[in-house]
Amino acid sequence: MPVSIVWFRNDLRLADNPALIAGLGSSRAVLPVYILDEETDGARPLGGASRWWLHHSLARLDASLQALGSRLLLRRGPARKIIEELAAESEAHTVYWNRAYDDASRARDTDLKQSLRSRGIGAESLKGNLLFEPWEVKTATGTPFKVFTPFWRACRALPSPTTPLPAPKSLPAPADWPQSDALSDWRLLPTKPDWASGLRKMWTPGETGAADRLERFLDEALPHYRDGRDLPAMEVTSRLSPHLAFGEISPRQIWRATAARGTSAASDKFLAELGWREFSYNLLFHFGDLKQRNFRPEFDAFPWQDNEPVLTAWQRGQTGYPIVDAGLRELWTTGWMHNRVRMIVASFLTKHLLIDWRAGERWFWDTLVDADPANNPISWQWVAGCGADAAPYFRIFNPILQGEKFDPQGAYVRRWIPELAELAPQTIHRPWASSSPPPPHIYPAPIVDHGDARTRALDAFRTLKQSA
DNA sequence: TTTTGAGTTGTTCGA
DNA sequence: GTCGAACAACTCAAA
Numbered sequence: 001m002p003v004s005i006v007w008f009r010n011d012l013r014l015a016d017n018p019a020l021i022a023g024l025g026s027s028r029a030v031l032p033v034y035i036l037d038e039e040t041d042g043a044r045p046l047g048g049a050s051r052w053w054l055h056h057s058l059a060r061l062d063a064s065l066q067a068l069g070s071r072l073l074l075r076r077g078p079a080r081k082i083i084e085e086l087a088a089e090s091e092a093h094t095v096y097w098n099r100a101y102d103d104a105s106r107a108r109d110t111d112l113k114q115s116l117r118s119r120g121i122g123a124e125s126l127k128g129n130l131l132f133e134p135w136e137v138k139t140a141t142g143t144p145f146k147v148f149t150p151f152w153r154a155c156r157a158l159p160s161p162t163t164p165l166p167a168p169k170s171l172p173a174p175a176d177w178p179q180s181d182a183l184s185d186w187r188l189l190p191t192k193p194d195w196a197s198g199l200r201k202m203w204t205p206g207e208t209g210a211a212d213r214l215e216r217f218l219d220e221a222l223p224h225y226r227d228g229r230d231l232p233a234m235e236v237t238s239r240l241s242p243h244l245a246f247g248e249i250s251p252r253q254i255w256r257a258t259a260a261r262g263t264s265a266a267s268d269k270f271l272a273e274l275g276w277r278e279f280s281y282n283l284l285f286h287f288g289d290l291k292q293r294n295f296r297p298e299f300d301a302f303p304w305q306d307n308e309p310v311l312t313a314w315q316r317g318q319t320g321y322p323i324v325d326a327g328l329r330e331l332w333t334t335g336w337m338h339n340r341v342r343m344i345v346a347s348f349l350t351k352h353l354l355i356d357w358r359a360g361e362r363w364f365w366d367t368l369v370d371a372d373p374a375n376n377p378i379s380w381q382w383v384a385g386c387g388a389d390a391a392p393y394f395r396i397f398n399p400i401l402q403g404e405k406f407d408p409q410g411a412y413v414r415r416w417i418p419e420l421a422e423l424a425p426q427t428i429h430r431p432w433a434s435s436s437p438p439p440p441h442i443y444p445a446p447i448v449d450h451g452d453a454r455t456r457a458l459d460a461f462r463t464l465k466q467s468a
Numbered sequence: 469t470t471t472t473g474a475g476t477t478g479t480t481c482g483a
Numbered sequence: 484g485t486c487g488a489a490c491a492a493c494t495c496a497a498a
Contacts, residue, residue: 139496147475147495230477276476343477382476394490395478402478454479458490465491 002027003090003174007083007097008034008072009105011128011247012057013207014064016164018126019096029174031090032065032072034058036186037079042104044291044373047366049335050245052196053205055188057246060206062183070171074181080112087121089178094121098128098247101285102373131161131251131278134285144286147389151282152275160259161252198333203242203369210243214254218261225266232327232338233411238270239336241370244277251277280374283388290387291361291377299386302464304356313447314349315363317416320446322429323403324348326416333416335369340406346383347397352453354460357384385461393461396454403429419443 006023012034014020023030038045046054062072075082083095095116100106113123127133132155138144145151190196203209221228221236228236243249251274258267284290294300317325317332327341337345342364349360361380365371381387407413410428414421419442420428427434432445 140498141496143496145496149475150496272476340477347478389475389495391477392475392491392493397477398479 003029003031003092005031005033005083005086005090005092005095007079007095008032008061009097009100009247010245011098011250012061013210013248013250014061014068014167015207015211016128016250016253017098017167018128018165019098019124020168021165022124022126023094023096024168024171026094026096029172030070031086031092031174031178032070032171033083033086034061034072034074035079035082036074036076037082037108038076039078040080040104040108042107042289044104044365047368047371048190048195049199049367049369050371051188052190052199052335053203053242053246053369055183055186056205057248058183060208060248064207065171068168068171070173071177071180073178074183074186076181076186080108080115083112084115084119086178087116087119090174090176092121095123097125099125099133100129101134101281103288128250129247130281131155131255131274132158134282137278137282144282145279146283148276148279151279152272155275155278161255164250164253164256199335199369202334202336205242205246205248207248210240210249213238213240213243214249214257218257222258222261222266222270223264226269229269230340230406231412232330232341233407233409233415237339241372242336242368245370245372277372277375280372280378283378284374290381291373292358294386295378295381295388296386296390298464299384302386303354303460305354307353307355310353310447311349311355311359313444314345314353314355314360318444318447319348320432320444321348321399321403321450322410322413322417322420322431323407324399326407326413329416331364331367335367337368338412340402341412342379343383344397344399344402346380348399350384351396351457352399352448352450354457357381357386393464394458396457398450398454400429400450417443 004023004027006020011017037043058072065071087095100109109125116123136158137151137154145154217238224236228234240249240254254274255271258271261267287295313319315328317328319325323341324345327337327345331337346360349355350357357380361377364376378387382390385391385393408425410425413428419438420431423431423434431437431443
């Protein structure tokens with residue numbers, strides 16, 4: 001009986017899954033597989049928050065597959081070797097997967113494809129995770145875009161994303177199941193200590209949770225999106241990022257569901273956020289490993305400062321700037337941070353503290369449930385000024401003004417820093433100026449003076465310009 | 469080939 | 484209190 005292997009990666013869904021549909025259409029039985037691959041050269045191990053999410057997402061996918069009469073086979077190790085073994089064991093005729101775009105995955109997938117084909121086994125990769133393939137979007141001269149606005153304009157001029165594929169109604173299982181790992185043996189969940197209670201409260205990993213989240217966003221929040229998306233105390237962003245990062249929902253599903261509600265300034269703005277994700281993957285594909293390398297090489301000479309205690313204070317939300325600390329505490333508790341606040345804390349780390357953006361990127365990678373190989377490094381580089389289409393160096397966020405502007409009542413700060421809850425809106429973003437400032441053992445004094453730090457950052461950027 | 473307009477998200481200063 | 488200019492020039496994309 002001809003069997004096909006469908007290799008699930010960052011596409012943990014049944015609906016709109018091109019690899020799954022291709023596998024189903026080409027054979028009488030499908031072997032669904034997930035591989036935890038932390039051994040392939042260059043593969044970046046998942047952070048702690050992502051491991052938590054992955055556990056639950058795999059459990060959900062397995063349950064959904066069982067409802068179709070199948071299940072999810074789990075293996076751990078170098079993916080190429082494991083796929084080859086499974087193909088031999090199950091006598092599969094073809095292996096299907098949806099494409100990944102980082103260097104390490106592409107190298108691995110190319111090798112695997114060649115090796116399978118040389119043994120007479122088919123290997124097909126499909127577009128399942130992006131709206132537009134990186135090689136489909138090019139400037140008039142055939143080069144990749146480096147500026148977002150023309151990039152997105154070019155995308156919008158391409159044929160619109162097509163209708164999402166339906167989830168299969170049933171999935172014929174192979175006669176013999178190869179040996180599978182037990183999910184619990186992967187120890188993806190934290191135990192000592194169990195720091196995931198805030199994550200459990202906030203999130204429902206899995207395809208159903210993703211679809212519910214999208215529906216709720218479109219029904220309730222989208223009309224307020226344009227004006228409210230910058231206010232972290234309001235819940236008008238979609239919070240789809242972790243679902244998207246694990247592929248529990250596809251960008252095409254989001255695009256089509258949003259477009260189906262009609263066009264508006266809000267929907268355009270929201271779709272442009274999908275555009276930023278596309279842009280990041282485009283850059284990752286064309287410019288290689290940007291989690292280490294500065295997109296703008298002149299930044300290789302930037303005088304970053306190593307300062308472990310200061311980095312630790314930032315990570316723990318103890319900088320003395322309420323909007324910064326609130327964001328970092330939200331991240332630590334929930335595995336997620338509002339986009340506006342991500343910019344503020346990233347600007348603070350790289351400009352006020354002069355700490356290398358890579359340290360911030362690694363912290364986000366470890367703590368975010370939506371940690372994404374393209375979005376995370378590229379957005380950090382954008383804030384630091386070394387990225388594509390980056391902010392000019394003199395654009396240094398003032399954490400007091402940002403707080404007052406985007407959290408005018410202080411509701412967001414109060415939620416995450418209860419020790420400041422009694423302060424009035426007029427002083428909550430500058431507690432040291434209050435008539436009764438909190439004592440330092442309750443809430444720290446500012447770790448740097450804003451004015452001094454700003455001057456120091458401008459000087460540092462000037463040295464960069466002179467040495468270039 | 470050259471030219472031209474534009475570029476996610478800001479802050480500060482001085483009139 | 485409000486408003487416009489300065490903060491730098493540079494690179495990108497397209498005409």
